[in-house]
Amino acid sequence: MSGIEYHVSLVGNDSWEGTRSAPLRTISAAAEMALPGDVITVHEGTYRERINPPCGGESDDNRIVYQAAVGEKVEIKGSEIITNWEKVQGDVWKVILPNSFFKGFNPYANLIQGDWFTPKGRDHHTGAIYLNGNWLVEAAEFNDVIHHEGNTMLWFATVDEQNTMIWANFGNSNPNEELVEINVRQSVFYPKQSGINYITVRGFTMRHAATPWAPPTAEQVALIGTNWSKGWIIENNVISHSRCTGISLGKYGDEWDNAETTTEAYHRTIDRALGNGWNKEQIGHHIVRGNTISHCEMAGIAGSLGACFSVITENIIHDIHVQRSFTGEEMAAIKFHGAIDTLVSNNRIYRSVIGLWFDWMTQGTRVSRNLLYDNYTSDLFVEVNHGPFMVDHNLCLSTDSKDMLLNVSQGGAYVHNLFMGAVSILPDLGRSTPYLRAHSTEIAGHHTLECGDDRLYNNLVIAQKDQNGLSKYDSAAFPVFMDGNVFLNGAKPCIHETAPLEADWFDPSIKFVIEEDSVYLHLTCQMDWKNQKSRKLVTTELLDQTQISKLPYEDTDGKQFRLDTDYLGVARDESNPYPGPFEMIGEGRMVIKVWPHA
Structure with missing residues (x-):
């Protein structure tokens, strides 16, 4: 219209x-x-x-x-320029601002705190100081700024009844001759009311927000967020320097926010959300695409329950939780709870504490064709889910991470991925979490996490530094279904795979090369990988149904899976598909452009 x-x-x-x-x-x-x-x-x-x-x-x-x-x-910025700095000593300067300057919200008196937040024994505030666009690090004590040694520039603030005083170490720069900005607003684009539906935000650069901690049990305020609404499109923006979260597709606020850090508290949060319109007709259905998101100390994109039925695609997300002055349980490039029928595809994610973290009720979810590297804890963490969910055609290349895949779930399908690094499989018998009716928010039951009930087909698994491959599945409580996988460079198969192709002596010498805005993958291939005759095209029929939810593996739109194209959209050999993300022709050294997607 x-x-x-x-x-x-x-x-x-x-x-x-x-x-x-x-x-x-x-x-x-x-x-x-x-x-x-x-x-x-x-x-x-x-x-x-x-x-x-x-x-x-x-x-x-x-x-x-x-x-x-x-x-x-x-x-669009949540900051203001500050110019009247006074030199204290050495590289340290100070400014005194009347509290009225902040118009009722003072980030330097506003603590970061909440459920599942760990401050590491000190205070943290939502304020931040920026020198020519780069943020300084908040010091724990005043003396840390005055007596600081090293290259990291620090700031510290105190607030009394009338004034806010900020001290900052600007290195060799004179802050009155450079661009110095400070956080003054909690967010940049965020409705105070919930239920503000069908908004498009495109083409902006949005920076500098004094965002709070955004756990799944509280209102998830971000630099830009939907606040429990439906049908937003957030596209082609540059979003950076949020104290906690860049984009939120998350939960509304109520009197129970940050009241209790327990599994039972989140169960009650879900029950209340169902009473507050958490369903397919009223919540979710967002599209987040083509954005560049960086420099957020909690999450690039977060969403508790509100990210359901959404599409997250073609985003670049990097430098998430790199200061690491605090910690907690919510830090990742993308952290979703209740990502029902949500598609996360074709994203480039690097230099994050965790790449993708799917927590509770990951069902009908598809994680496809993502490029992940240089993430320092794991590329993918799936926690207390019962499936079905699909993880296909991803490049997980964070070789120095603790666990490339940290699996505390059951009912997942892992198909045609390139896995480099450790795979850990862990039960969680202390938590009973929900599973849902098909393509719905309606709870069908609850179950603990014994682990297993996973499907792993046609993956390339490459060990690094004596890592385990898929052998951790040997002791899975539920049956696992594996076929067509290739194990290289010492990676070990699971005992439940009847005919794995092992080339533990072969190192494909994978590396990736970044040239301007493009990423190229270099690897050495062998035609022998094609000769594993048991390999099948992966379909909904092959995957069958999950042990706990008793549901078939279907795409986010309810259609049956038929994985007949590769990472680049090339048609698969349906009689004998090539292992890993790419339908290769030939052998030897290959160079493949993996970002942007063709």
Whole structure:
């Protein structure tokens, strides 16, 4: 449906009409005027405001669109510029700001805290200091700033009844001659109300948010977030420097936020969410695509229950939880609880504590064609799920991580992946977690995690540094189903695979080369891998149904699986598909462009 197009410009005025010739000055003013079908076009420049959209669209075809003007760079920041720094000594400077400067929300008095958060014995605040776009690290004590040695630049703040005083070490820079910004707003684009549906946000650079810890039991405020809504499209943005979370598709807030860190508390959270409209008709169905997300200390994208029925695709996510001054249980490039029928595909994820973390009720989920490398704990962590879920055609290349795959789930299918590194399989008999009816949020039952009931077909498994391959499955409690896998460089098969192809002497010498915006995978292949005659095309029929939920493996749209194309979209040999992500022709040294996807 067609509507009104409102224009916003730094030369505008909020008392004007919002036309191209008489633009508004702030995005927030346009948001107050926009109705379903309207478009808000923002022109070149930096806008320092928090957008709280009061109204959403009515349907996927009648939404409200916020967009940067084509070909124009538009930044929205949750920070303000500070220029009146006074030198203390050496490289240390200070500034004193009246508390009124913060207009009711002071990030330097606002602690990071909540369920499953571990502060490491010190305070952490949602404030942050930036020098020419790079953030400084918050010090634990005032003296750490004054007497600091080394290259890391630190800051420290105190707040009394009237003023906020900030000390910062800027190295060799004079902060009054450089761009110095500080967090002043909790978020950049986030509705205060839930149920603001069908919004599109595209083409912006959004930075600098004093975001809180966002556990699955509390409201998940982020630099940009949906706040328990339906049908958002967040696309082609640059999102960075959120104190905790970049994008949230998460839960609403209520009086039980951050009240109790237990499994039982999350069970009660789920029950309340079901009473607050957690269902296929009202929640989720978001699309997050083509964004670059970085420098978030909790998660690049988080979502408790609200990411269901969504598509997360073609994003670049990097440098997540790299300061590591605090810890907890929620840090990952993508961390979802209840990712029902959610597709996570074609993403590039690197330099994150964990790449992908799927926790509780990962069912009907598909994780496909993702490129993961240089993640320092694991590429994939699946926790207390009963399936069915599909993990196919992924490149998991974080060779120095503790566990390339950390599997505390059952009912997963792992198909045509390239796995480099350790695979750990762990039961969890202390937690009984939900499984659901097919393609629904309706709870069908609860069960503990014995482990097993997984399917592993046609993967390339390459050991690094005497790692185990798939041998940890030898003692799985439930049956496991394996065939067509190839084990290289010392990787060991599971005893339950009847005819594994082992070439423990062969090192494919995998490396990846980054050239500007492209990534190339170099590896050495052998035609012998093709000659494993037991290998089959993977289909829903082959995978059968899961032990606990008693459901078949189906795609996120309910259609049956037939994995007849590879990572690059090339047709598979249906009579004898090649192992791993690529349908190879020939042998020897190969160079494959793996990002961006063809």
